[in-house]
Amino acid sequence: MPDDKRGLRDRIRPALPFGGQQTHHVTTSRQTEPYGDQTMTSEDNRPPGLGPGRARQSAIYRAGARGQAPSVPTDAYGLERRAKKIMSATAWAYVAGGAGEGRTMRHNREAFERWRIVPRMLHGVTQRDLTTSVVGTRLSSPLLLAPIGAASLVAANSDVIIARGAGSAGTPYVISSQGCNPMEDTAAAMGSTPFWYQLYWSTDEGLVDSMIGRAESCGARALVVTLDTTILGWRPRDLNLGSLPFARGQGIAQYTSDPRFTEIVRQRIAAGIDRAKTRASFGAVRTLVTMSREHPGAVRKNLQSPEPRAAVETFLDIYSNPGLSWNHIATLRDRTSLPVVLKGILHPDDARRAVDLGVDGIIVSNHGGRQIDNAVASLDALRRHPGCRGTATDDLAGQWHPIRHRCDHRAGARRKRLPARPAIHLRIGDRRRRWRPPGHRERRCRA
């Protein structure tokens, strides 16, 4: 039987001590996470100072000493090859594809490759503290999981599965508007780990309010508004297959679970807008089955109901708003008490404008090269932002670049209005905070 098909129990085994001072005890309690053939301990039962990377490395080598090679590849390319092998052509096209000729994706990679790490020696640190906080959310390390839509292309119940993983790793997840589980279910699966909600601004303002209200009610700590997808990018891999997950009802669970959206769908059905019959074909039947599976309720009932198709058609009509402007963002002051983060900013003038408007943070991003071909690499864009000190490499934290704005931000403060005149302090990460020596007390940043 392939390793990844074996039962959970088989995969959770106590690790044998392998000498050295980092011997640790592994239990089969809930604190233990399976990791391929190896056993990973959670932060709770890890010996002090043993970070997740070292814990995993140690588990792999110990298992290796018993003759077991890791079943999960340890390098990004290996993981990518494995993923491609098990995914359908349409899933792979959606996940791996970019806009146009893929130049922005290439630029992103090249930008990272241009930077080099110059390690410093003899720092005498045995215990790392990677904790930091961004717009009032405490992070166990300077990482959040980016919003990923339509993940049910890869696995059913995708967002709940991602949330469980994120929750057990203590890493906040930004729940996507294009999620495949209702945000309430995903939020519940996060446990006590905080999460944010990412909003695509639809053309129906009632729906925007409804989504924001639900995000607040289920405990999101920030609202991320993605700005770069007011229309879908030109993605040849999807286009050549004629494949868009949303058109098959995948990735619209936030909508089909929303009362305002459901109301619009019912009005559409009553108006008979989609009454025209679709010609029966293998593809059409397959789509109908997928839609019925993804739609709330029993599959058998959905197969006979006009709702799944009307929901997809409604979504395609109102998804994202090409007219989105700074005026819309300004209305958020009165619409939410959550900190607002704008995702997709690349130009310094837009960053300044966001600061002037009093948003709490920006995410410098080109959507992984999925929206505009030949756009600037996100990493290159970082260097030109106002208020940044030094160079991006001083603070590089991986694909996600937290920009701390207003270090005196009232942590998690529920405010009805964003500050009219923001106290501006833009800064990218903070190395001292991420690598604090033991006993180091958090300092307040200048505002």
Ligand SMILES: Cc1cc2nc3c(=O)[nH]c(=O)nc-3n(C[C@H](O)[C@H](O)[C@H](O)COP(=O)(O)O)c2cc1C
């Ligand atoms: C399959 C896939 C789905 C994505 N779905 C969303 C989404 O629903 N909302 C969103 O804001 N970004 C989405 N993104 C973009 C990511 O959140 C993220 O911005 C990108 O992968 C990394 O690029 P960046 O460093 O330029 O941000 C998606 C990316 C991928 C690969």
